[in-house]
Amino acid sequence: MTDKHEHINQCSENYACDIKHKHINENHNYDHLACSFENEYPQAYEVHEHHHFDPEQNPVHKHYHEHGEDCDCECEHTHVHEEHSHPHGEQCTYGHCAGEGAVKILMHEGAVAASFSKNFVENLETVEIKLMKLIESLGSKVTKGGALIGHIKATVTSGEYACMFSLTSKEVNIKRNEGKKEKTITLSFAAIILKTEAEELRTYLGKIYNAF
Amino acid sequence: MNIIILGGFLGSGKTTVLLSLADYIIRFNKDKCCAIPVAIIENEIGDVSIDNQIIEASNYNVQTIFSGCICCTLVSDLTACINDISQKINPAYAIIEATGLAYPGKIAETIRMYGNEFEDVKIFTVIDAERWDENMEILDIMMKKQIHCADIMLLNKIDTISIRKQKSIFNEVSRINSKGKLIPICAKNGLDDEIWENVFIDGGGA
Numbered sequence: 001m002t003d004k005h006e007h008i009n010q011c012s013e014n015y016a017c018d019i020k021h022k023h024i025n026e027n028h029n030y031d032h033l034a035c036s037f038e039n040e041y042p043q044a045y046e047v048h049e050h051h052h053f054d055p056e057q058n059p060v061h062k063h064y065h066e067h068g069e070d071c072d073c074e075c076e077h078t079h080v081h082e083e084h085s086h087p088h089g090e091q092c093t094y095g096h097c098a099g100e101g102a103v104k105i106l107m108h109e110g111a112v113a114a115s116f117s118k119n120f121v122e123n124l125e126t127v128e129i130k131l132m133k134l135i136e137s138l139g140s141k142v143t144k145g146g147a148l149i150g151h152i153k154a155t156v157t158s159g160e161y162a163c164m165f166s167l168t169s170k171e172v173n174i175k176r177n178e179g180k181k182e183k184t185i186t187l188s189f190a191a192i193i194l195k196t197e198a199e200e201l202r203t204y205l206g207k208i209y210n211a212f
Numbered sequence: 213m214n215i216i217i218l219g220g221f222l223g224s225g226k227t228t229v230l231l232s233l234a235d236y237i238i239r240f241n242k243d244k245c246c247a248i249p250v251a252i253i254e255n256e257i258g259d260v261s262i263d264n265q266i267i268e269a270s271n272y273n274v275q276t277i278f279s280g281c282i283c284c285t286l287v288s289d290l291t292a293c294i295n296d297i298s299q300k301i302n303p304a305y306a307i308i309e310a311t312g313l314a315y316p317g318k319i320a321e322t323i324r325m326y327g328n329e330f331e332d333v334k335i336f337t338v339i340d341a342e343r344w345d346e347n348m349e350i351l352d353i354m355m356k357k358q359i360h361c362a363d364i365m366l367l368n369k370i371d372t373i374s375i376r377k378q379k380s381i382f383n384e385v386s387r388i389n390s391k392g393k394l395i396p397i398c399a400k401n402g403l404d405d406e407i408w409e410n411v412f413i414d415g416g417g418a
Contacts, residue, residue: 108280155266168222
């Protein structure tokens with residue numbers, strides 16, 4: 001009863017459910033229209049398997065790439081990643097695949113505006129310390145590359161609590177509004193950078209997304 | 213309803229200034245017993261709104277327009293939003309925080325053209341003294357336009373530059389806009405009421 005698809009893409013690219021792919025299993029046993037896939041992705045490089053057991057059930061992704069290739073997922077692995085699942089049609093949030101797909105890019109007046117938002121459960125203090133380091137690191141990377149920081153901003157909110165981080169030049173400024181906290185943390189992140197490449201910024205923010 | 217358009221380049225300190233300004237207006241309006249003294253419109257270019265979260269956490273009434281710029285791509289959203297605020301809330305002041313890449317003059321034009329009849333529309337532009345040279349080198353036309361249309365120019369982060377540099381920036385800014393009022397500030401340390409009194413008495417306020 002398995003409906004199997006294969007889609008091929010670069011390691012760093014998003015392989016969420018809407019990625020172009022080819023069907024490799026002729027034994028399709030449910031309506032094709034339930035799957036949004038269309039065509040073969042041109043760069044045969046890395047293989048992801050995509051199974052649908054049933055349109056009503058969760059699809060399972062499996063992810064491989066060439067041996068020795070740095071897939072940037074920051075884990076010691078044998079180049080076959082664990083299977084993971086998510087509801088059909090939903091953005092894949094597994095490992096390093098999730099980040100870049102979650103980053104939205106807009107261009108305006110020659111500047112690149114990149115942003116993402118993410119909900120998760122983690123220790124708030126740990127998140128803030130980690131986020132501050134990541135913002136500093138992003139600032140340093142983009143300026144070393146000759147770009148100009150318009151601003152890098154992030155907020156961490158939890159219930160009534162909100163903390164905003166902003167970086168324009170050297171130091172990360174922090175503003176806090178104390179309030180009752182909840183378990184779930186929402187991280188919103190935005191960077192507006194001038195004299196930079198959009199895809200480069202997407203990669204940087206994708207890594208920040210994946211760090212949480 | 214009075215409208216204040218808060219402009220200024222990215223990273224100049226607009227949100228910090230906004231929080232101080234909103235706080236001043238609320239205290240200022242207490243004497244006048246105004247029901248809702250201030251409403252804030254936040255505009256962000258990106259798909260995710262950041263500033264509104266910290267402003268909302270400060271219990272201000274915030275409307276957000278994101279994924280574009282209200283001076284060009286989201287003009288109709290701005291018009292609808294400002295007219296809606298005027299009809300439903302009618303605060304004493306509506307502060308519009310523009311994106312750092314917006315032309316505040318265009319926003320004022322839109323409001324005057326398509327908005328309801330408002331008492332007053334003023335432009336406050338925040339200028340980043342620390343990164344003056346850097347910003348002017350890359351986007352001098354935008355910076356000059358942001359300054360040129362301002363009724364009030366708030367030269368921020370003056371604590372980071374020398375007196376000599378302050379004078380030099382003062383001269384440059386005055387050459388771009390000789391009519392507006394230029395006030396040096398250091399917003400991160402908080403803004404005294406004296407500064408806002410100076411702004412509102414004969415500069416930007418009703």
